[in-house]
Each structure stands twice: as C-alpha cells, then as structure tokens.
Amino acid sequence: MSNAKGYAAHSNTSGLAPFSFDRREPRPDDVSIEIDYCGVCHTDIHFVQNDWGVTNYPVVPGHEIIGRVTAVGSDVTGFKVGDVVGVGCMVDSCRSCSACEAGLEQYCLEGMTSTYNDEDRHDHSVTYGGYSDKVVVSERFVVKVPEKLDPSSAAPILCAGITTYSPLRHYGVKAGHKVGVIGMGGLGHMGVKFAKALGAEVTIFTRSESKVAEAKKQGADHVVISTDEEQMAAAAEHYDFMLDTVPVQHDLNPYLNCLKFDGIHIIVGLLEPVDPALEAGNLVFKRRVLAGSLIGGMPETQEVLDFCAEHDITCDVEMLDIQNINGAYERMKKGDVKYRFVIDMQSLKAN
Incomplete structure (x- = not known):
C-alpha cells in the first residue's frame, strides 16, 4: 500500500474536502501514475x-486523468x-467476454470497473478517482497522450471527447x-468539433439565443433555437443524425421530427426515463x-486522442x-x- 492525498465527499451534503487514503500495491501489469490534471465531469457531481x-x-x-508514469510492473510492455x-x-473489465475481446470494454458483459466508486475485481478494494495525487491502473486501461496535445486540455477528451x-x-x-x-455544453461543443472534422455539416440546437455566436465560434454551420416553432418547423426532416447531449429530461419528439427517414437520434447525455413520452409514430413512419x-472502448479511446492531435482539436x-472545487460544482x-473545468493537481500540494 502507498499513501495518497486527494479530495473526497463523506456524505451527500458534505461537499469535497482533503482526504488521505491508501492506493493498492502495483501488480505485474500495472502502471503507476502521478496525476497532473483531472477534468471535472457532471457525473462527479x-x-x-x-x-x-x-x-x-x-x-x-x-x-x-492525465499524468506521468512513475513506475511500471514487470509485465508492462507499452509504457515506460x-x-x-x-x-x-x-x-478494468472481465477482459474475456465478447465485448472485451472486441475492444468494447465499456459494454463488458460482467460490467466494467469504474475509475471511482466501484470495487476492484481482484482484491475487492474501493476504486478512488483522479481528484488525487497518484493512481495505479492496469496497462490495458491506460492510453498514451500524443505530444502534440496540451495535457491540461486533453483531460476532458477521456470522457466528454470519447462520449461524443x-x-x-x-x-x-x-x-x-x-x-x-x-x-x-461540455459534450455538445466537442460533438461539433468532431462532426466538423469528419466532414459533416453541423447545426447546434440550443434553447438560448445568447449561444448563437458561441456556437458559430465553435464551428457550427447553423444554429437552431429549439424554442422557436418556426425554426423547428424549417428544420423538419433535414438531418441524418441528431447527437443528443442534454443530461436532463427533455422532449425528444420535436428533434425526432428533424430527422430524415432512416435518420438516427443518439442519446449520450440522458440516463433517466424519457419524459414526456415518446411518440412511437415518429420512429415507425x-x-x-x-x-x-456509452463512452468508448480502450482502442477507440486511444484513437480519439490521436484524432484530436491530427485535427488540432482540444476541449x-x-x-x-x-x-475551489466546491465552488466549481455550484x-x-x-x-x-465554458466548457469544462480541469483541476491542476499541483494545487493539491498546498494542503
């Protein structure tokens, strides 16, 4: 075991505060990492x-999590x-089911092991996340950050980026x-950048007039104010894909009407029941x-970092x-x- 420093919440009302805990001893396939930066995701809240x-x-x-390798296990071949x-x-994941063998560990048939608030598959210890000074992770679940990428702005690519x-x-x-x-938001602005880099014509749908200029700045070709009935009517049956990044319940039906026949509406933000109800006719007819x-497997997570380096995409x-993390949550x-907080973990040394 090695002692680690971080920030933890001890109840649903406590907020985050300094916390000392033990990281497990590295295994033969493990990479030990000193954490430099950690992005702040709404999931954390x-x-x-x-x-x-x-x-x-x-x-x-x-x-x-972005950091530097401080040690590698005896079986590690991909990192130094x-x-x-x-x-x-x-x-982690089971590493042997059909999803894992296909490089889709996020869909592991036994369930993936999350970076925090989960149980280690081997010693049953609790997994603790990146609001800390170091972490120990199996080589399979570590990716290389291309030299061309700024490590601080690369951190959110590991969630907001791969998710879109x-x-x-x-x-x-x-x-x-x-x-x-x-x-x-954090997901949406990355979705615009990726869709544009893939060659698509991109439209941002937003409820706020104030975001029109910002959407164009991010690279959107068009902006539709979703509360404007005339604009939504003009957008009907126009799109091949809708990438839905909204994390709270919202009416999907108006957006489904914006799709062409055979169009695809992709939910990446919402984890709650669809409300109001879906009008099945919007799909059937x-x-x-x-x-x-859900996020991406490890090969694709490496791919998105390389893609960002190639196309000069940053968060x-x-x-x-x-x-200042509690204030950032508020x-x-x-x-x-705009659009993602990233913690400089060097600040942890001030505690």
Whole structure:
C-alpha cells in the first residue's frame, strides 16, 4: 500500500474536502501514475450528491486523468517511466467476454470497473478517482497522450471527447451528412468539433439565443433555437443524425421530427426515463432509430486522442485549483463554465 492525498465527499451534503487514503500495491501489469490534471465531469457531481442512489462514501471522484508514469510492473510492455498518459472512465473489465475481446470494454458483459466508486475485481478494494495525487491502473486501461496535445486540455477528451466521438464513428458520420447537435455544453461543443472534422455539416440546437455566436465560434454551420416553432418547423426532416447531449429530461419528439427517414437520434447525455413520452409514430413512419452510446472502448479511446492531435482539436477548459472545487460544482450546476473545468493537481500540494 502507498499513501495518497486527494479530495473526497463523506456524505451527500458534505461537499469535497482533503482526504488521505491508501492506493493498492502495483501488480505485474500495472502502471503507476502521478496525476497532473483531472477534468471535472457532471457525473462527479451526481456521485458526490448521491443523485443516483449508488454512492459509497467516502468517494474520490475524477475520471478524466492525465499524468506521468512513475513506475511500471514487470509485465508492462507499452509504457515506460516519464510517458504522459491518460486514464478515463474505467480501470478494468472481465477482459474475456465478447465485448472485451472486441475492444468494447465499456459494454463488458460482467460490467466494467469504474475509475471511482466501484470495487476492484481482484482484491475487492474501493476504486478512488483522479481528484488525487497518484493512481495505479492496469496497462490495458491506460492510453498514451500524443505530444502534440496540451495535457491540461486533453483531460476532458477521456470522457466528454470519447462520449461524443464514439457514436459519430460507430454510425459512420462522414462528408455529406447533416448532423444536429442538441445542447451546447461540455459534450455538445466537442460533438461539433468532431462532426466538423469528419466532414459533416453541423447545426447546434440550443434553447438560448445568447449561444448563437458561441456556437458559430465553435464551428457550427447553423444554429437552431429549439424554442422557436418556426425554426423547428424549417428544420423538419433535414438531418441524418441528431447527437443528443442534454443530461436532463427533455422532449425528444420535436428533434425526432428533424430527422430524415432512416435518420438516427443518439442519446449520450440522458440516463433517466424519457419524459414526456415518446411518440412511437415518429420512429415507425420514417424508419428512424433512437439509439444510445456509452463512452468508448480502450482502442477507440486511444484513437480519439490521436484524432484530436491530427485535427488540432482540444476541449475548451477553465483551470482550477482543487481548493475551489466546491465552488466549481455550484458554477457547473448553473452552466457557468465554458466548457469544462480541469483541476491542476499541483494545487493539491498546498494542503
């Protein structure tokens, strides 16, 4: 065991505070990492507040981790001391089911092991996340950060990036396609960048007039104000894909009407029941598809980092000292960040 420093929540009302805990001893296939940066995902807030009723306290959040390798196990072949690496939303899986063998560990038939608030498959210890100074992770679940990428802005690619990249790649978005991106937050702005890089014509759907200029700045070809009935009517049956990044319940029916026949509506943000109810006729009469997508497997997570390096894609971030994390959560709840907070973990040394 080695002692680690981090920030943890001890109840759904405690907020985050300094926390000392033990990291497990490295195994032969493990990579030991000193954490430099950790992105702040809205999922972190859900776990800290126990919004989904599954939090085991104390919880150390953080699944957008960038750091440097400090040691490798005897069986490790892909990494060496000093490498800049990343760890995303999962740190293990069964590694032998059909999903794992296909490089789709996020769909492991036994369930993936999450980077935090989960149980280690081998010693049954609790997994703690990236709001900390170091982490130990199996080589299979570590990715290389290309030299061309700024490590700080690369951190959110490991969640917000792969979450939007994976479905666009899976469903074959390419030049000539028309893609609507619903929502203009951390996921949405990355979806715009990826769809544009893949050659698509991209439209942002937003409820806010104030986001029109920002959407164009991010690269959107068009902006539709979704509360404007005339604009939504003009968008009817126009799009091949809708990438839905909205994390709260919202009416899907108007957006389904914007799809051509055989169009695909992809949910990546919503984990709650669909409300209001879905009008099945919106699917049946146009052979439309309603789909979902969860992050990406390890090969694709490496692919998205390489893709970002090749196409000069970065996440728009605001740097944060760990001591200000609770205030950052309050700002995130209000949508007051463009578009992702990233913690500079060097600030942890000030505690």
